[in-house]
Amino acid sequence: MAREINGRPVIETSHGPVLTPCAPGSVLARLGDKWTILVISLLSLSPDAPMRFGALRRGIPDISQRMLTLTLRNLERDGLVVRHYYTELPPRVEYELTERGKSMLKPLAGFTDWIRDTWQDIEASRAEFDEKEQGRN
Amino acid sequence: MAREINGRPVIETSHGPVLTPCAPGSVLARLGDKWTILVISLLSLSPDAPMRFGALRRGIPDISQRMLTLTLRNLERDGLVVRHYYTELPPRVEYELTERGKSMLKPLAGFTDWIRDTWQDIEASRAEFDEKEQGRN
DNA sequence: CGGGATCCCGCTGGATACTG
C-alpha cells in the first residue's frame, strides 16, 4: 500500500514509515527562502496591473537590488512571474504574476493565515524555552 | 486604510504599497528550511503514537543525526513538538506533535497539495528557461 | 540509543561599483 503525505511518497517498512525524498522539496525550498514570499505577496496586491522593478524595490524595505533581481529571475524561471521589458530611455521593466502564480495564492493564504493566527503563541513558546535553557547554563 | 496580505501589514504610499517586515517571517523561514517539513510530515503519520528518535532517523533517509536533533529542538522550542525522555539503559526518547503542531497540518496540506499538482509544470518551465538561457551563452 | 562538541566547506546574501 503506497501512501502519500504532503505530496511525498511513503514506504511502509518493518521499522516504520520511510519518506522518499522527491522533487517538490525544491519548490518548497525556493518559497521558503528569504524574499520569495514577500515578492509574491506584493505582486498579488495588484493582480491585474504589472509592477515596475523600482516599485517592488520600494515595497520591500530591506531588500537589496541584487536579491530582488535574483528572486524575480527564479520566479520567472518557475513560470510564476512574467517579465515585460520595454526598450525606452530610461528602460522600464514590469513584472506580474502568471496564471500559475495566481493559482498558488489561495493555498498559500491558507497557510499564512495559520501563521498569522499562531505566531504570537510560537514566539511565547520560544521565549519560555530559551528562559528554561538559560537556567541550565 | 490598513490592509494585510499573507498576514503582513501593508502601508499604502504615493509610490505604491509597502510591506512591513514582521515576525511571521521567522516562522516561514523555519518551515522552509531543509528538514522541518519532512520531520513534521513523518510525525503526522502516527498522530497518536509518539515516534522514537531512531525511527525518525530511518524515516528520513539522508538526514544526519545532528540535523535531526537540531530540527527537533527547534520544533520543540516553537511548541509544535513534545519530547519525552525515558531514563532507561539504553535511553529512549520519543517525539510527537502537540495540538498546535497538529493544527498546522491542514493548512500545510492545502499548500503542499498545490505543490504536488504543480511541480511537474514548474520543472518543465525551469528546463525551458535554462535551455533558452544557454542559447545566449 | 540519543545527542553534544568540534572542524570545515560551500552557499546565501549584503555592500559596493560599474554599464546600457
Next chain:
DNA sequence: CAGTATCCAGCGGGATCCCG
C-alpha cells in the same frame, strides 16, 4: 532605471569523534 560583476562575511549543514 534596471540591471551585472566582484568581493566577502556569516551561517547552514555534513563528517567525525566522544559521552551518559
